[in-house]
Amino acid sequence: LFSAVEMAPRDPILGLNEAFNADTRPNKVNLGVGVYYNEEGRIPLLRAVVEAEHARIAAHAPRGYLPIEGIAAYDAAVQKLLFGNDSPLIAEGRVVTTQALGGTGALKVGADFFKRLLPDAVVAISNPSWENHRALFESAGFPVQNYSYYDASNHGIDRPGLLQDLKNLPPRSIVVLHACCHNPTGVDLNLDDWKQILDVLRAQDHVPFIDIAYQGFGDSIEEDAAAVRLFAESGMTFFVSSSFSKSFSLYGERVGALSIVTQSREESARVLSQVKRVIRTNYSNPPTHGATIVSAVLNSPELRAMWEAELGEMRSRIRELRLSMVEQLAAKGAKTDFSFVAAQRGMFSYSGLTAGQVERLRVEFGVYAISTGRICAAALNRNNIGHVTDAIVQVL
Numbered sequence: 001l002f003s004a005v006e007m008a009p010r011d012p013i014l015g016l017n018e019a020f021n022a023d024t025r026p027n028k029v030n031l032g033v034g035v036y037y038n039e040e041g042r043i044p045l046l047r048a049v050v051e052a053e054h055a056r057i058a059a060h061a062p063r064g065y066l067p068i069e070g071i072a073a074y075d076a077a078v079q080k081l082l083f084g085n086d087s088p089l090i091a092e093g094r095v096v097t098t099q100a101l102g103g104t105g106a107l108k109v110g111a112d113f114f115k116r117l118l119p120d121a122v123v124a125i126s127n128p129s130w131e132n133h134r135a136l137f138e139s140a141g142f143p144v145q146n147y148s149y150y151d152a153s154n155h156g157i158d159r160p161g162l163l164q165d166l167k168n169l170p171p172r173s174i175v176v177l178h179a180c181c182h183n184p185t186g187v188d189l190n191l192d193d194w195k196q197i198l199d200v201l202r203a204q205d206h207v208p209f210i211d212i213a214y215q216g217f218g219d220s221i222e223e224d225a226a227a228v229r230l231f232a233e234s235g236m237t238f239f240v241s242s243s244f245s246k247s248f249s250l251y252g253e254r255v256g257a258l259s260i261v262t263q264s265r266e267e268s269a270r271v272l273s274q275v276k277r278v279i280r281t282n283y284s285n286p287p288t289h290g291a292t293i294v295s296a297v298l299n300s301p302e303l304r305a306m307w308e309a310e311l312g313e314m315r316s317r318i319r320e321l322r323l324s325m326v327e328q329l330a331a332k333g334a335k336t337d338f339s340f341v342a343a344q345r346g347m348f349s350y351s352g353l354t355a356g357q358v359e360r361l362r363v364e365f366g367v368y369a370i371s372t373g374r375i376c377a378a379a380l381n382r383n384n385i386g387h388v389t390d391a392i393v394q395v396l
């Protein structure tokens with residue numbers, strides 16, 4: 001049965017973790033995977049999460065099956081976070097939200113549903129994008145194309161290329177967009193860009209699939225949802241995949257959601273019934289713990305305030321680390337101007353380092369980054385940043 005089975009390629013990001021774990025050098029640093037580490041170099045357990053977990057354990061709640069669409073109070077809290085507390089779409093019953101296994105699970109359920117809706121569509125992702133976007137939509141049976149996004153020459157956006165590529169897609173394409181904190185570049189679209197993109201998508205009858213995996217890591221919870229809110233106001237039909245992996249530091253609990261904006265309450269009922277069918281035939285219903293915790297935090301004013309403060313601390317700490325990195329590189333005589341790193345948003349930075357330089361960082365200094373030059377700024381801390389900036393100056 002398995003004699004002809006070939007070795008599959010490793011995930012370029014998660015595969016790097018294995019190499020990092022096997023490295024015995026004490027000063028090794030993992031800037032590969034997109035995970036936020038605190039000043040002690042550990043994944044934090046947020047205080048709001050601890051409080052909610054204490055309450056949950058004390059309640060000794062039974063562990064029955066959840067509804068296929070997940071916890072109702074969780075789904076409702078997700079909608080408010082994405083669309084705003086006073087969203088008319090929510091009031092009109094025009095948003096269908098189902099709990100999902102992280103942002104990845106939301107993308108996959110969305111992709112499988114799309115395969116029923118638009119079986120012959122093209123899916124377009126940014127160039128570059130999170131590698132799993134391509135793999136996931138291809139495995140759902142879609143051809144995946146790139147649209148221009150990053151302009152390496154100025155560490156910015158290739159605006160004319162982006163709009164032209166979206167215009168050139170076949171009508172009714174599915175366009176995957178990063179709402180904020182673009183993975184892997186850290187370079188985001190501004191509101192004017194979003195308006196122009198929206199006009200093109202509407203003119204071409206494309207269907208937006210907005211991926212928001214880092215809400216709260218850019219500017220604020222509300223500001224990071226600006227693109228979602230803009231599309232909501234436009235009256236368009238679109239999909240949103242969202243994740244609490246990073247914003248609640250609950251990576252392994254797999255807490256995310258798929259939200260679909262429809263044209264009416266009646267349409268929502270039909271759409272929900274089909275999304276439930278996709279979920280049922282994949283994993284029946286979602287797990288309890290993570291969504292219970294997130295729901296408890298988002299629905300309690302005290303825990304919510306605690307969480308927002310902790311999320312704000314993570315966000316400002318990453319910003320400080322970016323600034324320190326830029327300052328240290330300049331002070332150590334780096335031949336390249338790295339000031340663009342401070343302007344990028346979220347966890348990631350396209351550093352401009354070449355594959356050869358990334359290789360040298362790993363081999364000579366135990367500093368792990370993605371071969372594209374992507375580094376995770378959220379893995380820096382006061383203890384390792386000196387070693388990292390020394391190493392970068394050496395390999396330039």
Ligand code: PLP
Nearest residue numbers: 102103104130183211213243245
């Ligand atoms: N989308 C993007 C852009 C991401 O960077 C990630 C990161 O993990 C995900 C989706 C998936 O999120 P999750 O870990 O919740 O599956």
Ligand code: TYF
Nearest residue numbers: 011013014032033034132183
């Ligand atoms: O881009 C990252 O590092 C995160 C984590 O298959 C991740 O989004 C990486 C690869 C993957 C799943 C999650």
